[in-house]
Amino acid sequence: MRIVVAHGYLADPTRHWFPWLVEHYGAGTITVLEFPEPDDPDLGSWVHTAAAGIGAVDEETILLGHSLGCVTLLHVLNRLEQPWRLGGLVLVSGFVDRLPNLPKLDRFTEEPLDLDRVRRNTTARHVLRSDDDETVAPDITDRLAMLLDAPVTIVPGGGHFVDRQGHRSLPAVLPILDRLLDETAAR
Numbered sequence: 411m412r413i414v415v416a417h418g419y420l421a422d423p424t425r426h427w428f429p430w431l432v433e434h435y436g437a438g439t440i441t442v443l444e445f446p447e448p449d450d451p452d453l454g455s456w457v458h459t460a461a462a463g464i465g466a467v468d469e470e471t472i473l474l475g476h477s478l479g480c481v482t483l484l485h486v487l488n489r490l491e492q493p494w495r496l497g498g499l500v501l502v503s504g505f506v507d508r509l510p511n512l513p514k515l516d517r518f519t520e521e522p523l524d525l526d527r528v529r530r531n532t533t534a535r536h537v538l539r540s541d542d543d544e545t546v547a548p549d550i551t552d553r554l555a556m557l558l559d560a561p562v563t564i565v566p567g568g569g570h571f572v573d574r575q576g577h578r579s580l581p582a583v584l585p586i587l588d589r590l591l592d593e594t595a596a597r
Contacts, residue, residue, distance in 0.1 A: 411497075411594050413472045413587065414464050415442040416479030418503075419515060420449055426476070426573045427580040434584070443479075451478060453485065453517050460486045469533065469597050472498035472590050474583075476571065477546060480504030480554070481518045487528045496532040497597075498590035502583065503539055503546045503570055504554050511545070525557040534593060535560035536586045540568030 413435060415428060423429070423442035432440050443463040445456050460482050464473065467487075473496065475483040480501040487496065508519045529535065537555035539548055541564055548564075555562045565582045569575040 411439065411470045411472075411591055413440040413474055413591075415440060416460055416473070416475040416483050417442065417445065417448070418475075418477030418479045419451055419512070421476070421479075421572075422448055426571065427577055427583075430579040431583070435587070445479075445482075451515070451518070453482075453521070456482045456518075457485045457489070461489070467494055467496045469495055469497045470594050471496055472500065472587065472594065474500045474502070474587070475504060476502045477504065478515060478518060481506055481523075484523050484525070484528060485518070485521070487531070488523050490531075492531075494531055497594045498534045498536075499528070499532045499558075499560075500536050500538065500583065500586055500590070501551075501554065501558075501560070502537075502580070503543055503551060504537060505546045505550045506554050506557065507550050509546060509550070525554075529558050532558075534590055536563065536590075537561070538563045538565065538580075538583060538586065540565045540571065542567055543570050545570040545572075 428442045537560045539551040571577045
């Protein structure tokens, strides 16, 4: 069983709640990818980095994305050759639609994604968002959840779950990951 984490724009593995998550689950279980140029992200290099870091997916793989990391993971999954099966997908403050406040990220949403394909090939999906995210509006994340037929956990007052807003941990993600890990172990 393994969890692979994709950080977002302006982030890296040492930011936000990623170190806390590694400490909680252990480096043997969780890996946080490091994308090139997080302040000027390039779709091709981010997808390449994610695909290389993830390797082959299977029922014992859980992918966890935050913000731009979510759409990056979806691009990776869309490029996988069939057949494939992913154990779990957890998307925090995710989006697949253009963000009016961040046109710099438009290239990540211009290429159409087959989210039905992702849904069909992923055993469990879950979306987590706050009710006051000013970076990725809650309705944008809700639309992603609807397209993936994923349940949504809402954290009141969570903002965008970044360290500048005080988020060096994300306790709301633990029950989601624990359930997925238990289900993966039971298969």
